[in-house]
Amino acid sequence: MDLKNSTVLITGGTSGIGLELVRQLTDQGTNIIVTGRSLEALYDTQRQFPNVHPFRSDVSQPDDIQKLYDEVTKQFPGLNIIINNAGLMRLIDLQDTSLDLQNVVREIDTNLSGTIRMVHQFLPHLMRKESAAIINVSSAIAFMAYSSAPIYSASKAAVHAYTKALRLQLDKTHVKVIEVIPPGVNTNLQKDWVLRPNPGQMMDVAKAVGEIIKGIRKDKPEITPGLSGIVKFMSRIAPNFIERNLGHREFEKFRQLNSHKK
Secondary structure, eight states: OOSTTOEEEETTTTSHHHHHHHHHHHHHTOEEEEEESOHHHHHHHHHHSTTOEEEEOOTTOHHHHHHHHHHHHHHOTTEEEEEEOOOOOOOOOTTOTTSOHHHHTHHIIIIIIHHHHHHHHHHHHHHTSSSEEEEEEOOGGGGSOOTTSHHHHHHHHHHHHHHHHHHHHTTTSSEEEEEEOOOSBOSGGGTTOSSOOOGGGOBOHHHHHHHHHHHHHTTOSEEOTTTHHHHHHHHHHOHHHHIIIIISTTHHHHHHHHHHHO
């Protein structure tokens, strides 16, 4: 993809991987539209990067997506790339009865349904462009059940399957479908966790996004920064080993800390 002459919409672009994408795409000369739920975070992002175009929007809300589409396509008809990056990840004990039914599926609403709705809403617009791309951010956890974050794991596995199906359906069009499969990355995604992630398994966000942008420029259908490629490979040849030794190793420690927190 020619990023310099593209207009890119990034959901969840005010923190973590999204904010770093804003930073590095700004260096590429890309025209950037940023969405997020917090007006304060959007204003802060615009203060850091005065040329970005902020829109308050929550991908878990269909009405927000409809409004976003109407406003963005009117103001920026050249929009040709959407990056579905908005995500939520929580550590959850499935035996915890304090979670109500609506609360327990929040990752599905944001990570999966939000991605599907964004694609459904913006695809007709992208189909009219000579060069366009849909970039969905999944996770290495899509290939490894991470028992401490079961709903997140399910949502990202579903995003992976959905993205593959979308790529097949759009194979004969000029809309490229790219999946970004990051490993654990040092961001504020984990800021509320009672159990902190292992620093040795976490990738620097700037390095991860640097690899992501290289992959986008080369039109790679799957971009696997850091350890993601290894996790994907190991999930095929030794799935039980990788789930027990990586995905489930710290679950009991999390349960203990979570029970003490209450």
